[in-house]
Amino acid sequence: MSRLSQAQLRRLTAIHGWSGITLGLLLYTVIATGTAAVFGGEIGRWSAGGIRAADPLEVPIDARIRAAATQVDPSHLDDIAIWAGEGRDIYAFFHTQAENPGTGAPDDLGTILRLDATSGEVFERNEGFIWDQPAAWDGSALRRFLVDLHVQLYMPTPWGLIVTGILGLAMMAAVISGLLMHRHLLRDLFVAERPGWRLVSARDRHVLAASWSLPFAFVLAFTGSFLSFASTVGFPLLASIAFGGDDEAMSAALFEPPVAEDATPAPLADLDAILADSRARAPGHVTFVEIARFGRADARVHVWHDPAAGGVLYVTNLYDGAAGTFLGRQPQVGAAPSVGGTLYGLMYPLHFGHFAGIASRIVWGALGVALCFVTLSGLHLWTRRRAGAAVWDGFARSVDIVAWGLPLAMLAAAWGFLLSVPAADPFVWTPRSFVAGAAAAIIVGIAAPDRGSLLPRYRRLLGMACLGLPILRLAAGGMSWADAILHRQPDVLTVDILLLLAGIWFLRRRRRAGRLALEAAE
Amino acid sequence: MLPVVLAATAISTAALGHLASTDPKRRRVFHLPAPRRRHAGAAWAATLAPGAIVAVVSGAGGLFVWLGAVSVIGWALASARPRRATGLGGMVERFLTQTHE
Numbered sequence: 137m138s139r140l141s142q143a144q145l146r147r148l149t150a151i152h153g154w155s156g157i158t159l160g161l162l163l164y165t166v167i168a169t170g171t172a173a174v175f176g177g178e179i180g181r182w183s184a185g186g187i188r189a190a191d192p193l194e195v196p197i198d199a200r201i202r203a204a205a206t207q208v209d210p211s212h213l214d215d216i217a218i219w220a221g222e223g224r225d226i227y228a229f230f231h232t233q234a235e236n237p238g239t240g241a242p243d244d245l246g247t248i249l250r251l252d253a254t255s256g257e258v259f260e261r262n263e264g265f266i267w268d269q270p271a272a273w274d275g276s277a278l279r280r281f282l283v284d285l286h287v288q289l290y291m292p293t294p295w296g297l298i299v300t301g302i303l304g305l306a307m308m309a310a311v312i313s314g315l316l317m318h319r320h321l322l323r324d325l326f327v328a329e330r331p332g333w334r335l336v337s338a339r340d341r342h343v344l345a346a347s348w349s350l351p352f353a354f355v356l357a358f359t360g361s362f363l364s365f366a367s368t369v370g371f372p373l374l375a376s377i378a379f380g381g382d383d384e385a386m387s388a389a390l391f392e393p394p395v396a397e398d399a400t401p402a403p404l405a406d407l408d409a410i411l412a413d414s415r416a417r418a419p420g421h422v423t424f425v426e427i428a429r430f431g432r433a434d435a436r437v438h439v440w441h442d443p444a445a446g447g448v449l450y451v452t453n454l455y456d457g458a459a460g461t462f463l464g465r466q467p468q469v470g471a472a473p474s475v476g477g478t479l480y481g482l483m484y485p486l487h488f489g490h491f492a493g494i495a496s497r498i499v500w501g502a503l504g505v506a507l508c509f510v511t512l513s514g515l516h517l518w519t520r521r522r523a524g525a526a527v528w529d530g531f532a533r534s535v536d537i538v539a540w541g542l543p544l545a546m547l548a549a550a551w552g553f554l555l556s557v558p559a560a561d562p563f564v565w566t567p568r569s570f571v572a573g574a575a576a577a578i579i580v581g582i583a584a585p586d587r588g589s590l591l592p593r594y595r596r597l598l599g600m601a602c603l604g605l606p607i608l609r610l611a612a613g614g615m616s617w618a619d620a621i622l623h624r625q626p627d628v629l630t631v632d633i634l635l636l637l638a639g640i641w642f643l644r645r646r647r648r649a650g651r652l653a654l655e656a657a658e
Numbered sequence: 659m660l661p662v663v664l665a666a667t668a669i670s671t672a673a674l675g676h677l678a679s680t681d682p683k684r685r686r687v688f689h690l691p692a693p694r695r696r697h698a699g700a701a702w703a704a705t706l707a708p709g710a711i712v713a714v715v716s717g718a719g720g721l722f723v724w725l726g727a728v729s730v731i732g733w734a735l736a737s738a739r740p741r742r743a744t745g746l747g748g749m750v751e752r753f754l755t756q757t758h759e
Contacts, residue, residue, distance in 0.1 A: 326681035326736045328688075341737075348733035352726060445659045446717025489726075492719045495660055499726035506730055 145317060152313040156514050157531075159306045161538045162289070164511045166303055168542050169286035170360075171504025174489050174497050176279045182631040183553060184276040186223025187615065187623045192253035193220050193422045198407035200256045204228050204249050205430060207258075212246040216427040222275045226253045229266060229273065230430075236265045242383070248272050270563055277562035278553040281570065282546065287364075290567065294368040301368065304361025310514075311354045314346055321347055338520045342513035349506040356507065359487035366483075390469050393454065395434050402433040405460025413462060414439040418451040433458050438466065443491045449481045512539050533587055540594035541577025547601035548573020554605070554612045595642045603639030606632040659716040666708030667727045671735070673704035674728070678735045688740045 140148065156163075172179065197218070205213060212230035219227050231246025243265050250260040262272035274280045281290070288296025315321070325347055329340040346353070362370075371386065379386040388394070404427065411422060420442035429435045435457025443449055452466040467473045468481030485491035489500025512535065519532035552569020556562045580597065584590045609632070610616065620629045678684065680693040680701075705728070713721040 323683055325732075326678040326684045328684065328737055328739045330687055331739070344736055345733055348729050348736065352729060443719060446719045448718045448722065486722070492659065492723050495663065496719070496723050496726070499723050499730065502730040503726055506733055 140316065148313045148317050152310055152317060153518055155306045155309050155313075156511070157518055159303055160511055160515045161535065162299070163303050163307055164508060164515075164538065165289065165542055166286055166300055166360075167504055167507045167511060169282055169546070170356075171501055171508065172546060173279075173283045173286045174500045174504060176283055177490070178627045178631055179282065180222045180274075180276040180279040181625070181627040182609070183278045183550070183614075184222045184557075185615065185625070185628065186225070187619060187625060188224040189623070191220055191421060192224055192226045193218070193411070193425070195253050196408045197226060197253055197411075200226070200251050200253060201228055201407060201427075202404070203256055204251060204258075205230065207249070207261075208247040213430040214428070215244075215246075216425075216430055218425040218427075219423065220253075221250060224252055224254050225250050225259060225275070227251075227273055231266070234265075236268075238265065238268060243267065250275075271561070276553075277566045278550055280563070281549055281553075281566045285570075297364045297368045301361050301364030304357045304364060307357035308354060308361065311350060311357060315350060318343060318347070335517075335520055338513065338517045342510065342517045345506055345510045345513060349503060349510055352503045353507055353510065355486055356503070359483045362483050363487060392428075393463075393466070393471055395428075395436060398432065398434040400433040401431060402435070402458040404430060404435060404437075404457050405455075407437070410437050410455050410460055411439060413460075414441070414453040414455070417453055417462070417465075419444045420447070420451060423450075427457060429457070436463075443485065445492075448485050448491045449478065450485065533581065533590070536587055536590050537578055537581035540590070540598070541574055541581065544577045544594065544597055544601060545570045545573035547598065547605065548576070550605055551601065551608060554608045554614075557612050595645065599639045599642030601639075602635045602642060605635050659720050662716045663712055663720045663723050663727070666712045666724050667731065669708045670705045670724070670728045671731050673701050674732050674735050677701045677705065679740070684736075684740065690740055 201216065201218065205216070208230040211232050214232040215230075217227075217229040217231070221227060227248060227250055229244070229246060229248040231244040231248075233242050234245040235241070236243035236245075244267060245265055247261065247263045248266050249258055251258055260272070262269060266272050270280050271277070284290050286300075288300055290296065291299060318324070324340075324343060327340060327344065329344070330337045371383075375381055375383050375386040379389070407425075407427075411425070415422065418439075418441040422439060423442055424438075424440040426438040426440075427435065428438075437455040437457045439453045439455070441451040441453070443451065449468065454463040454466045455461065456463055467477045469477035489496050489503075515535045516532070519528050519535065522528035523532070549566050549570035552572070553562045553566040555569075556565035577594070577597075580593050581590060584593060615625060615628050617629060617632070619625070677698065680696045680698075682692060682696075685692060709721060709724055709728070712724045716724075
């Protein structure tokens with residue numbers, strides 16, 4: 137496809153290979169956890185969800201929010217953020233801005249209530265700088281851990297985001313260099329792995345998966361890198377250059393239309409009527425509601441919606457909070473629709489893949505699996521070419537340990553979460569269990585006499601871990617299958633069945649183990 | 659949106675199955691006789707045209723879902739070795755291979 141000199145090709149191969157070797161295992165971790173995070177909603181409802189007849193933001197919530205507003209410090213009524221929990225519950229976060237002594241930066245300080253959207257019963261109440269307390273705003277420690285691992289490798293902010301941003305750049309470099317290196321992309325598009333488990337077979341496997349997933353690899357790497365660098369580098373730089381370091385001025389210019397200040401007390405218009413009107417204008421589910429300056433004449437209500445059928449961009453409708461009148465659709469960025477705003481708006485749905493409900497999530501999950509395969513097959517190809525050298529043989533075993541150990545550690549995190557739910561803090565024990573699972577996977581990997589015997593061991597462990605999870609969930613007081621069927625809660629049942637099928641598949645499938653043994657022998 | 663995307667994906671899958679089963683290099687690598695007819699242009703058109711229909715009928719969201727699905731299915735079809743392919747891809751491939759040999 138490309139016409140490069142031998143020297144250029146060698147340089148590109150070196151860039152492609154060495155960037156993959158140095159960052160490949162971390163990249164695999166980010167991609168694998170990202171694949172799980174695509175199903176974050178399902179994981180959340182499976183692990184922590186209760187029975188619900190409708191999405192809690194689809195039922196009347198006006199009376200709940202007004203009642204809750206009387207129970208919080210009046211200074212926390214500057215801003216109210218509302219979103220749905222995993223069951224019939226909603227979170228209502230009443231807050232204002234204050235300097236967080238932990239970071240020295242402005243942060244949201246307030247009171248968060250977890251309410252039953254139907255009865256108004258308060259399940260939980262927390263106060264302070266809420267974003268420092270994940271248990272206050274996320275019902276599932278398991279989902280939170282997997283998402284944190286994907287977003288910032290469970291490292292402190294902003295370092296984790298910078299690392300994942302760099303990984304995104306490395307992935308883009310691998311995609312572009314791979315495209316330029318591969319001279320016969322279209323000609324090889326249907327060439328399956330050649331038999332015989334030769335070096336060329338390993339190359340076929342990597343090239344085939346990489347070729348088919350090329351456009352999405354670039355899109356996911358670009359959007360992921362953008363999302364990582366936006367808050368750590370992009371916006372701070374923009375604030376410094378264009379707004380003299382004033383973050384609030386930048387935020388107002390980019391995301392909040394100007395409002396003439398009017399502190400005159402005025403009751404909030406009927407929130408349910410606002411939400412009904414917003415639904416009529418944007419058919420996608422309501423995902424988030426923000427009420428700015430509650431109880432004042434200059435109150436504004438933002439209503440976020442999932443994209444409508446066939447759409448990709450999220451929709452935000454803006455209302456006058458006191459009058460309840462529709463003020464217009466909020467552009468993604470700035471005061472008027474723009475190409476830049478649309479591109480910015482595309483970053484989130486194209487990375488998360490939940491713009492078309494379960495259909496897009498399944499496809500994005502499958503693409504995630506394909507990219508895991510590309511990463512691992514690339515690492516295997518590199519080590520295969522250098523087989524016999526002690527350092528690369530050791531690295532090949534490390535690749536196997538990480539490849540199989542990561543899913544095992546993720547399952548261990550789920551075990552730790554379910555075991556700790558009844559009696560301990562899942563936000564502490566979920567990450568600890570992941571570490572324990574990873575340590576066990578490493579010990580198994582090191583203790584195995586050769587690489588050929590690794591795979592059957594990992595498969596056995598993975599199979600048992602998968603099969604045990606639904607049983608453990610039920611034992612920990614999770615929703616029964618009868619309730620799930622009776623109340624039409626498909627998430628719980630689907631995840632349980634998939635885990636059972638995966639467990640059976642892992643325990644039964646031993647065929648490829650022999651092939652790995654052959655590779656090790658070679 | 660979903661029925662249109664599913665139908666378009668099915669048509670693209672069939673066309674990709676044809677392209678895979680009649681691909682000259684793939685057949686050469688696996689020591690299979692060259693197919694008499696391939697009609698690669700028409701097959702590629704049949705693969706990609708449903709995407710245009712999806713874009714018009716189901717919008718950008720449908721187009722991205724179709725594109726992602728075709729990428730994954732294309733990989734799965736191409737990964738399956740000739741004569742060992744199973745499932746829908748295998749059925750399509752076996753049928754087309756027999757037709758074209």
